[in-house]
Amino acid sequence: MIYSMTGFGRYEALGExxxxxxxxxxxxxxxxxxxxxxxxxxxxxxxxxxxFLKENxxxxxxDVFVSFEDYSIGETTLHYNKELAARYMEYLSQMSEDFEIKxxxxxxxxxxxxEVITMENASGEDEILENLLMEAAKGALDNFNRTxxxxxxxxxxxxxxxLDDMLGFVDKIETRYPDVIAEYRQKLLDKVNEILGERTFxxxxxxxxxxxxxxxxxxxxxxxxxxxxxxxxKDTLTKGGSMGRKLDFIAQEMNRESNTIxxxxxxxxxxxxxxxxxTTVEKVREQIQNVE
Numbered sequence: 001m002i003y004s005m006t007g008f009g010r011y012e013a014l015g016e017x018x019x020x021x022x023x024x025x026x027x028x029x030x031x032x033x034x035x036x037x038x039x040x041x042x043x044x045x046x047x048x049x050x051x052f053l054k055e056n057x058x059x060x061x062x063d064v065f066v067s068f069e070d071y072s073i074g075e076t077t078l079h080y081n082k083e084l085a086a087r088y089m090e091y092l093s094q095m096s097e098d099f100e101i102k103x104x105x106x107x108x109x110x111x112x113x114x115e116v117i118t119m120e121n122a123s124g125e126d127e128i129l130e131n132l133l134m135e136a137a138k139g140a141l142d143n144f145n146r147t148x149x150x151x152x153x154x155x156x157x158x159x160x161x162x163l164d165d166m167l168g169f170v171d172k173i174e175t176r177y178p179d180v181i182a183e184y185r186q187k188l189l190d191k192v193n194e195i196l197g198e199r200t201f202x203x204x205x206x207x208x209x210x211x212x213x214x215x216x217x218x219x220x221x222x223x224x225x226x227x228x229x230x231x232x233x234k235d236t237l238t239k240g241g242s243m244g245r246k247l248d249f250i251a252q253e254m255n256r257e258s259n260t261i262x263x264x265x266x267x268x269x270x271x272x273x274x275x276x277x278x279t280t281v282e283k284v285r286e287q288i289q290n291v292e
Contacts (some may be wrong), residue, residue: 001240003292004151005029005060009144013136017071020132022064022140024053026148028289029061038066044126045133052134056141058242059292066133079118088113148292155290156237162284163230166254169277170223170230173261173270177219180267219261226257233284244291251285 010023020042034053038046053064088110096103111117233250236243258281262274 001149002152002156002237002243003058003145003148004155004290005148005244005292006151006290007060007144007148009140009142009147011136011139011143013132013139015128015132018128018132019069020129020136021067022133022136023066024062024064024140024144026057026060026062026144029059032057032059033061034064035062036064036066038064039068041068041070042066042129042133045130048130049133049137052137053141056145057292059244066136068129081116081118085110085113085116088116152291155287159237159284159287160234162280162287163234166230166277166280166284167227169273169280170226172273173219173277174223176267176270176273180270216264219264222257222261222264226254226261229254229257242292244288247288247291248285251281251288254281255285 005026005028008023008025010021012019012021032054034050034057036046036050038049049064049066053062089105092105093103095101229250233247233254236246236250255278258274258278262271262278265271265274
C-alpha cells in the first residue's frame with residue numbers, strides 16, 4: 001500500500017451530552033510537520049494525540065483541528081479561588097494609588113481574570129473525555145488514510161506507467177547505438193575514399209578511430225544502471241509502506257544517468273529519445289514529492 005502525503009479526514013465521537021470532533025488534513029512536506037489546535041479543556045491530552053499521530057504518519061505538513069462541545073453543565077463544578085482574587089484586588093488598588101486613577105473594578109470584571117473562577121470535571125470525567133478524544137482521533141485517522149490510500153494508488157499507477165515509458169526509451173537508445181557506429185564507419189570510409197581515391201590507406205588506423213568514437217559515445221553502463229534503477233523503483237512501489245525518501249534517492253540517480261546519456265549523444269535520433277527520457281524522469285521526480 002502506498003500513501004499520498006495529501007489527505008483529509010474528519011470524525012465525530014458522540015458521548016452523553018458531549019461531542020468531540022477531530023479533523024486532519026495534510027499537504028506535501030519533506031519531513032513530518034505536525035500542528036495541533038485543541039481546545040483548552042482538552043490540552044492535557046495534546047501530547048497523547050501527538051504521539052498517536054506520529055506513530056501513524058511519516059511525512060507531510062499535517063494540521064489537526066480538535067473541537068469540543070459539552071452540554072453536561074451539571075456534571076462540572078465551579079471553583080472560586082478567593083486567595084488569587086484578593087491578590088488581584090491588592091495589585092489593582094496599588095495601581096490606582098500609583099497612577100492616581102479611579103479603581104473601577106467590579107465583580108464581573110474580576111471574575112474574568114485568569115484562574116479566579118475555574119471549571120473542574122466531575123469524578124470520572126477525565127477518562128470519558130480521553131476516550132471520546134481518542135475515538136475521534138482514530139476515526140479521523142482512518143478516514144484520512146482512506147483518502148491518502150486512494151490517491152496513493154493513483155500515484156502508483158501513474159509512476160509505473162512512466163517507468164514503463166522510460167524502459168521503452170532505453171530500449172530505443174540501445175537499439176539505435178549499433179547503427180550509429182555503423183553509420184560513422186561508413187561516413188569515415190567515404191571521406192577517406194574521397195580524399196585518397198584509389199590509393200591504399202591504413203585500415204588499422206581507421207579501425208582505431210572507430211573504436212575511439214564508439215567508446216566516446218558508449219552509454220552501455222548508463223543504460224544498464226538506469227534499467228536497474230527502474231526495476232528498483234518498481235519493486236519499492238509494489239512493496240508499499242513509507243517510501244518517499246527512497247524513491248527520491250532513486251530518482252536522483254535516474255536523473256544523473258539520463259543527463260550522461262544526453263551529454264554523450266552525437267546522434268539526432270538518440271538525442272531526441274534522450275530528451276524524452278530526461279523529461280519523463282523529471283515527471284517521476286515531481287510525482288514522488290507527493291509520496292509519503
